[in-house]
Amino acid sequence: MSAVTELSPVGDDVRLGDLGEHAILEHILRPRYGGVRGFGDDCAVLDAEDGLRGDLVATTDSCPTPLVTILGETDPYHAGWLLATINLSDLAAAGATPLGLVVNYTLPKTTTAGEFRRLLDGVDDCTKKHGTKVVGGDLRDGPVRQLTATAIGRCVPDGRLGRLGAEAGDRLLLVGSPGYLWSYALLVEQQARLSDSVVAEIRERACKPMAQVAAGNALATAGLARAAMDVSDGLFPTVRTLCGANGLGARITTAIQLDEPLADVCAQSGLGRFELAQAWGDWTLVVAVRPEDVGLAKKTLDGEGVAAQEIGVLVPREEGISLDDGEPWEGIAQERFSPSSWHGGELPRLITEVLGKRAS
Amino acid sequence: MSAVTELSPVGDDVRLGDLGEHAILEHILRPRYGGVRGFGDDCAVLDAEDGLRGDLVATTDSCPTPLVTILGETDPYHAGWLLATINLSDLAAAGATPLGLVVNYTLPKTTTAGEFRRLLDGVDDCTKKHGTKVVGGDLRDGPVRQLTATAIGRCVPDGRLGRLGAEAGDRLLLVGSPGYLWSYALLVEQQARLSDSVVAEIRERACKPMAQVAAGNALATAGLARAAMDVSDGLFPTVRTLCGANGLGARITTAIQLDEPLADVCAQSGLGRFELAQAWGDWTLVVAVRPEDVGLAKKTLDGEGVAAQEIGVLVPREEGISLDDGEPWEGIAQERFSPSSWHGGELPRLITEVLGKRAS
Structure with a gap:
């Protein structure tokens, strides 16, 4: 010891x-x-020493049971897609370009070739969308399916993003479109009804979330982000962690914009938009940007076809983390190794736990 | 599809x-x-494009229940050490220098802080021995302990080793000292008895096997290895895979040298030395070397303090894989996703399965 x-x-x-x-x-x-350099960040930093321009970063994550599987989408494709997304999202938060993914699958012997192929299809399709690929991996049998991957990427020179680097006065941008995954849950739970085509689109985005790799890379390349973190466990814990890392507080607006169909879901199900926007699963980024850079950052992201909105401002630590009405923000945080840790389960209870709302 | x-x-x-x-x-x-470049090799290759001298490689492996745990060494330290060793051994087979390890632990909530620390101690001690460290990772709770790591390394320029590249006439070198792990199993099973101090040394080497990172790197740097693979599943499947990849056969000597205490274990337990040397768990390498380079390769390895011996010669495919008496070699191969896949179990049965010998 x-x-x-x-x-x-x-x-x-x-x-x-x-x-x-x-x-x-x-x-x-x-x-x-x-x-260790980068401790606490979404990505680890490798000391490659010579030659390489820009930091070499790596991140590893396992894939839990996707929520969409509990929602009836049992095709292993979705677990494969999610596995790649989770890992690429960490690269996005570092502003890195992916160099490749190595995968590690433990699968029961009873897994069929068809199920395995669908799993691989999901990983391969997702990595391809981000301009990268699986470069290697390991496969072994075991009693329980366990999907792990490691994504390796390269940052732009002097452009690695991490949790540190934000200052009071910086604006917080939410990069990406929140609310799709849990809107789909509310639709499946019949707490809202929309036309089939709209439901199909929400389902598609819930099943195939896009990590914000291009967005993170664009912001890093332009030097517009001071700190960044992906929303893997919900908006509140993300903001809290960013604040904690930088010794800051934050004032967050509850007037978060949702895409129109999602606002419909909120209205029909009696859920506040801010509550929906706080949930995890859409692989958005929270990025700290100097006030004078907000316009350019939004324009840059718009050029990438990625939505972005200002959701608040970083303030001195003493002011704590509050909402725009001045009340302290006590959002819902899923914490691993606690009773709130995500392991799937019954949908109505999940909705209550994650959205803070009783299922009707 | x-x-x-x-x-x-x-x-x-x-x-x-x-x-x-x-x-x-x-x-x-x-x-x-x-x-994909490097498909089938122990390590994946990342296209880092610019600047970096030498290929960037990555490998990922999960850690099964260590045999030594079944032998009564229940300290999680050994699983941590093994997790690092398994991954570093793949870098060794590529001739790469480690840049760092990212780890991925799924642990039951009932795991104690002490057990977790011992696990980390094992990983950290092993990586330190090889001049590298854990640079990041992920931790989550789950019903079953699952330990996965990814090792990232850099090869010497034009010096990445893989399974391809051997030719008929090349000699096969076994790099490292085989037989320690399963000798310890035979000692625990009381099929042999040695003095306490010798048993303690064998136990130490069984619990803390050394990946041949320095050896692989030295051979790659000197340009002495044509192809290499680590012995993760036993000598026979390693030789068979190397032969298959290069479209070759092999003639293997049964007169493999063991360190003296291990030869004692064989004699006492009635096990042939060649049978013991075929078992996995010692993280040796099999390396194909031009006949004229054998002397220099051995000398180079001796300089690293690593044992090496010539165990055979690669021959045209038509000659098959045979032993020095001309008989076909049908060694024991543990194959994943088959009944022989390693999941631990009862020791006497394991000894029979792995060493091909009835437990007395």
């Missing part, structure tokens, strides 16, 4: 499930790895 | 467990990924 372990206030007998992700990070991982 | 899928002779309803790893590779993965 290292000295670090002895210094830690967390005893060896404590269970990780009683600590929660945040305490695990602070008390076990930070003392050990806090000195 | 792609055209590739339609061409494949394996129907969608076939289960992976009825195909086995080899058929999955040939009928599902090769049609899809066969054109």
Whole structure:
């Protein structure tokens, strides 16, 4: 045992499930790895030393059971697509261009060739959309399906984005279109009804979310982003983490814009737009931008065909994280190693847990 | 579904467990990924395009239950060490220098902080031994412990090693010292007895195997290796795969040298030395070397403090894979997605399966 372990206030007998992700990070991982470049960022940084222009970054994530699977979309394609998306989204938050994905599949022996092919189709289609591909991997059998991938990317010279670097006064941009995944859940749960064609489009975007790789790269290349993080666990924990990393607070607007069909879903299901926009699953980015750069950043993103909206401003830490009415923001945060950790489950309960709303 | 899928002779309803790893590779993965640079090699190759001297490679592997855990060494340290070793061994086979490891842990919530720290200690100690470190990762809770890592490395310019490149007449070198892990199993099973201090040393090497990173890198730098592969599933499948990739056969000597205490274990337990040397778990490399380079290769490895011995010669395919008595070699091969796939289990049965010997 290292000295670090002895210094830690967390005893060896404590269970990780009683600590929660945040305490695990602070008390076990930070003392050990806090000195590693990029610690706490979505991507790790590799010291490639010579020659390479721009940092080499890597990120690894496992794929949980996709929400759409619980919504009846049992085609393994969606898990494959999501696996690639989750990892590419971390590259997006670093402003990196993907160099490739290595995949690691543990599959039960009872998996059929057809199911396996669909899984691969999902990964391959998603990586192709982002101009990259699977370059290697590992496959083994095991009792439980476990899908893991590692995405490797390269940043523009001096342009790696991370959680650090924001200052009070910076504006927060939400990059991408929130609300598609959980709107689809509300539609499946029949809390709202829309025309078949609109539902089909929402379903498509829920099943095949796009990581904001091009957007992150464009902002990094233009030097317009000071800090960035992807919304993997919801808007509130993302903003809270960005604030925490930079020793800042934030004032967030509740007047978040949703695409029109999603606003319809909110109206019909009695859910606030801000509540829907807080949910995870759309792989948006939160980016801190200097006030004078907001216009150019939006224009740059518009050029990439990506929606972006200002959702608030970073403020001194003492002001805390509040909403535009001045009330403290206590959003819903899914935390790993806690009762809120995502493991799928019954849809009505999920909707309540994630959207903070009783299913009707 | 792609055209590739339609061409494949394996129907969608076939289960992976009825195909086995080899058929999955040939009928599902090769049609899809066969054109990717480095397909079939231990490491994937990333196209970093500009600047970087030498190929950038990545490899990913999950860690099964270590054999030593079944042998009573339940400290999670050993799983951590093994996780790093498995991945670094693939870099070794590419002749690459590690740039870093990203780790991906799924752990039950009941895991204690102490167990988690020991796991991290194992990974960190092993990476440190090889001059590298964990640069990032992901942690989530789940019902079953699943440990995955990705190692990223850089090859010497024009010096990436892979399975391809060997020719008939090349000698096969076994790099490293085989037999430690399964000797320890035989000692635990009391099929042999040695002094406490010797047992302790064998136990140490079984619990903390060293990937041949320095050796692989030294051979690649010196341009002495034509092809290489690590012995992750046993000597026979390694030689068979190397032969298959190059369209060659091999003649292998049964007179493999073991370190003296391991020869003792063989003698006491009635196991042939060649049988013990065929087992997996010691993370040796098999390297194809031009006949005229054998001396220099051995000397180079000796300089690294790594044992190496000539174990055979590559021959034209028609001659098949045989032993020095001319008989075909039908070694024991553990194949994933087959009944032989490694999942731990009862020790006497394991010894029979892996060493091809009835437990007494």
